[in-house]
Amino acid sequence: MRISGLFAKITATALVLTISAFAFFAFSQEIPKSSDEIRVGISYGASSSDTVEIKSDCGFDIASAQSDFQHYDVSSVIGKASSSGITLSTKLGGNILSAAKGQEIIISNENALLTVGNTSYRGKIILFINSSGKITVVNKLPVDDYLKGVLPYEVFTSWPEETLKAMAIVARTYAVKAMISSSHASDGFDICASTHCQSYGGTAKETERTNNAVLETSGCIITYNNEVATTPYFSSAGYYTESVSSGWGSSAELFPYLTSVYNPYEDYRRITNGKWENVVSKNDVINHVSSFYREKLSGNITDISYERQENGYINSASITDSSGKTIKLNTSSSVRSFFGDLVKSANFGIAETYVPSGRSTPAVTVISANGTYEMTNIGGYDYIDSEGQKKCLGVESVYVFDGKGSGHGIGLSQYGAKYMADAGFSYEEIISTYFPGTELSYLE
Ligand SMILES: [Zn+2]
Structure with missing residues (x-):
C-alpha cells in the first residue's frame, strides 16, 4: 500500500460571510413562483402497487382529464390498475371514474388531509398508470408544505433554530432545482420521497419547530450567478468537506461554490458515525x-x-x-x-x-x-x-x-450546521460557509 503526496488545493476560506444580497432576483432561468406546487413521487416504478386506497375525513373532490372536480362524500376511494388505465371506485364498489393510460386522476380536498397507506398528506394526490402497468402515486402541494414533511426526516427537530432554517433553505433550493430540471421528469414528477432525492413523509413527523423554520424562511433559496444553486448535503464531515470535482468528477468551473471547505466547529468525534x-x-x-x-x-x-x-x-x-x-x-x-x-x-x-x-x-x-x-x-x-x-x-x-464523517461530503454537512449554530452562527453564515460565493434570493 502506498500513500502518495498528491494534495488537492483547498481554496475556500471558512466562515467568511459572502452573502451579499437579500433581494428579489431577476433570474436567468425560468424559476418557479413561491406558490407553485411541486410533484412528489410517493410510489412509482415496478415496485409500486396496482391498487391504492386513499382516505379522507370529509370526502373528496375528484377530477380527470375528461371531468371537472366533483365532490364525493365518501371516506375512502380505491384506484385499481387495468390494462386500459385506472378505475377509481368507492369502497363499496361504486364506480367514480376511469382514466385511460397517460391520463391522471386528481384527488383533492382543501379542508382535509388525504391518507395513502398509513401516511397523511397535505395537498392533492394524483394517480396514473406507469410503464410497469402499476399505479404511480404523486403528492402535489405548495413547496413550503412539502418542506414541512422533509425537515423532520433530514434533521433532528431539537437542533438549533438557525440549523433548521439553514436546512429549510437548502432543502427548498434542492426542491426548486428539481422543479426546473429533474432526473424524475420521465417518471412524471419532480422529486421522489426517498433519500435518492430528499426524504419526505407527509405530515407524519411534522413539528412546530421545523414548520416555523420553513415559514420564517419562506421563498428563500440559494443562488449563484442569478441561477438556482445545486445544494447537496450529507450527514457529517471530519472538519473538511469534499469538492464536487474530486467527489463526483463535476466541473469546478460550473460549481465553484461546491469546493472543499473547512469547518472547525464540527465536533465529529461526538457524532454517531463521525x-x-x-x-x-x-x-x-x-x-x-x-x-x-x-x-x-x-x-x-x-x-x-x-x-x-x-x-x-x-x-x-x-x-x-x-x-x-x-x-x-x-x-x-x-x-x-x-x-x-x-x-x-x-x-x-x-x-x-x-x-x-x-x-x-x-x-x-x-x-x-x-x-x-x-x-x-x-x-x-x-x-x-x-x-x-x-x-x-x-x-x-x-x-x-x-x-x-458520514456521507458523500459535498455541500452542507448537517452536523456541521448544527455545531455552527451551537457556536452562535446564523443560518446565513452557515450557508455562506458551505456554499461560498452564493447569495440568498427570494422566489416571487
Ligand atoms: Zn429521487
Missing part, C-alpha cells in the same frame, strides 16, 4: 465490496493503492485482485461506493495489521493513516478454554479502515 473504524480480514474485503464492482473482479483483493487529499478524502484508488485484474477509481464517491459497508465516507485511511483469528479487534497497536491508535481489547494469542485446555488462536492479516 469517527468510525472497521477491521476486516484481507480475504473477506471482497465480500463487502458493492455488487456493482464485485462483479468486475474475479478473485480476492490482493492490493489496495490510494491517494489521499489534504482534506482527508480518497479520490483516487487502484485495486488489484488475485487474478491480476485492476480497478481504477477516480472520484471519492466511487471509492466510497466500492468499499460498500466497510466505510461511511471516502475520508478514511487503511492500515494493515494482524489479529488472532476470529477476533474483530486488532491485538496490537496500529499505526493508521489517521495517526497512532492504541487499540483496546488487547489479548494474547493463547487462551484456556472452558475445559482447561490451552488453545492457540492463529493470526490473520487484516485491513483496518478508519475514517471520519
Whole structure:
C-alpha cells in the first residue's frame, strides 16, 4: 500500500460571510413562483402497487382529464390498475371514474388531509398508470408544505433554530432545482420521497419547530450567478468537506461554490458515525465490496493503492485482485461506493495489521493513516478454554479502515450546521460557509 503526496488545493476560506444580497432576483432561468406546487413521487416504478386506497375525513373532490372536480362524500376511494388505465371506485364498489393510460386522476380536498397507506398528506394526490402497468402515486402541494414533511426526516427537530432554517433553505433550493430540471421528469414528477432525492413523509413527523423554520424562511433559496444553486448535503464531515470535482468528477468551473471547505466547529468525534473504524480480514474485503464492482473482479483483493487529499478524502484508488485484474477509481464517491459497508465516507485511511483469528479487534497497536491508535481489547494469542485446555488462536492479516464523517461530503454537512449554530452562527453564515460565493434570493 502506498500513500502518495498528491494534495488537492483547498481554496475556500471558512466562515467568511459572502452573502451579499437579500433581494428579489431577476433570474436567468425560468424559476418557479413561491406558490407553485411541486410533484412528489410517493410510489412509482415496478415496485409500486396496482391498487391504492386513499382516505379522507370529509370526502373528496375528484377530477380527470375528461371531468371537472366533483365532490364525493365518501371516506375512502380505491384506484385499481387495468390494462386500459385506472378505475377509481368507492369502497363499496361504486364506480367514480376511469382514466385511460397517460391520463391522471386528481384527488383533492382543501379542508382535509388525504391518507395513502398509513401516511397523511397535505395537498392533492394524483394517480396514473406507469410503464410497469402499476399505479404511480404523486403528492402535489405548495413547496413550503412539502418542506414541512422533509425537515423532520433530514434533521433532528431539537437542533438549533438557525440549523433548521439553514436546512429549510437548502432543502427548498434542492426542491426548486428539481422543479426546473429533474432526473424524475420521465417518471412524471419532480422529486421522489426517498433519500435518492430528499426524504419526505407527509405530515407524519411534522413539528412546530421545523414548520416555523420553513415559514420564517419562506421563498428563500440559494443562488449563484442569478441561477438556482445545486445544494447537496450529507450527514457529517471530519472538519473538511469534499469538492464536487474530486467527489463526483463535476466541473469546478460550473460549481465553484461546491469546493472543499473547512469547518472547525464540527465536533465529529461526538457524532454517531463521525469517527468510525472497521477491521476486516484481507480475504473477506471482497465480500463487502458493492455488487456493482464485485462483479468486475474475479478473485480476492490482493492490493489496495490510494491517494489521499489534504482534506482527508480518497479520490483516487487502484485495486488489484488475485487474478491480476485492476480497478481504477477516480472520484471519492466511487471509492466510497466500492468499499460498500466497510466505510461511511471516502475520508478514511487503511492500515494493515494482524489479529488472532476470529477476533474483530486488532491485538496490537496500529499505526493508521489517521495517526497512532492504541487499540483496546488487547489479548494474547493463547487462551484456556472452558475445559482447561490451552488453545492457540492463529493470526490473520487484516485491513483496518478508519475514517471520519458520514456521507458523500459535498455541500452542507448537517452536523456541521448544527455545531455552527451551537457556536452562535446564523443560518446565513452557515450557508455562506458551505456554499461560498452564493447569495440568498427570494422566489416571487
Ligand atoms: Zn429521487
